[in-house]
């Protein structure tokens with residue numbers, strides 16, 4: 001199985017190369033040359049399968065090139081012990097046909113763990129396959145969730161180092177504490193006196209600098225990135241949509257042969273694209289419901305066919321979805337235009353030059369066949385947290401709340417009441433201020449610090465705080481570097497010389 005670029009100007013590569021390089025040299029995203037066909041037994045056993053078995057069945061399809069033994073070893077390291085429930089991604093039904101797929105039972109309490117617990121092991125095998133002897137040095141700029149998930153995933157994985165840059169004053173107190181207390185011999189965390197864009201620009205410049213790369217190669221090191229356009233981050237996310245379907249069958253909520261809806265709080269379009277690939281493999285999904293916050297560029301795109309990033313950027317209480325250019329959308333675009341790389345290149349050029357592009361009528365119709373979209377304002381998000389708690393005694397985080405609100409709108413406007421699964425992308429205890437404000441009111445939440453809010457939320461609701469978050473307050477700080485944005489290259493050198 002070979003992997004090709006959505007832009008068609010890079011040669012096809014092996015799976016190992018696709019995973020190790022992330023982005024194709026022509027700037028496109030890697031895809032399998034031929035989309036796999038799922039064998040019948042993947043569907044037959046799904047209601048009784050445990051998570052590692054399901055993961056094996058699905059990864060095998062997309063990562064041909066890995067032996068079954070290699071995949072099993074990677075899967076066991078990722079999902080064997082690191083999640084706080086054997087179900088890995090439990091489905092909690094709050095009423096007869098609405099369930100929350102809890103994707104936050106991993107070490108960092110956000111859904112990115114599902115991919116980032118696995119990716120380091122996939123990369124280590126890929127490096128061996130590609131005959132690569134260099135140490136892999138992962139550079140990550142983060143606005144919060146990705147950095148911590150990468151640190152936990154790569155912690156003490158042989159042959160790797162991970163260096164995370166975060167904006168010193170631009171992440172939530174819980175997120176910062178999660179990073180500066182990080183354990184592991186190969187993990188490095190650096191605060192940058194600047195915003196996320198500066199940290200991200202610094203990392204991109206380092207990854208692109210030819211002389212720096214040569215210098216590192218001479219020292220036996222090779223840079224890589226683990227951002228969400230890496231094929232190796234997308235594939236593990238397909239698994240939990242099968243798991244959700246299996247649960248609906250097992251709990252007899254969905255009769256065999258019937259379809260269900262999937263709602264995904266969306267930012268970079270990775271998570272919902274994984275659900276789409278699940279549907280393409282044969283999962284009986286009716287609509288993929290794309291939920292955005294105030295940064296509603298995807299809502300407009302799915303409704304009108306025009307992607308237009310020329311708009312104000314808002315900071316919201318669901319920060320992991322504050323994004324105006326959803327990189328993974330390019331993979332869907334490739335299908336909408338009939339797998340024509342030249343058409344993809346033309347749209348991407350328009351996006352770069354004019355900030356917008358518009359699909360043809362036919363492409364728009366194709367998009368709307370599979371997807372429905374909506375968004376939630378800040379007030380609606382807060383109201384959704386309160387409503388779900390009051391109605392179901394179930395606590396959700398602001399990202400998940402965006403999904404809930406948009407799902408309500410979907411039901412109202414379509415009358416479609418078939419069973420639905422909302423992806424719960426983070427633990428409510430990761431975003432205490434937003435959740436506490438919704439439940440207790442802005443005044444009572446205003447004075448308290450995040451850890452005090454965490455405690456009062458747990459006390460008031462009886463919901464368990466995930467172990468990784470509960471332990472945070474007592475953990476010693478292990479990373480104290482804070483630098484100017486200009487010092488990023490020097491800092492990487494210093495770290496690698498240690």
Ligand SMILES: *Cc1c(COP(=O)(O)O)cnc(C)c1O
Nearest residue numbers: 266267268269270271320425426
């Ligand atoms: C990253 C993230 C999202 C957005 O996921 P995409 O795959 O980028 O669409 C949503 N919610 C949370 C909590 C996240 O961390």
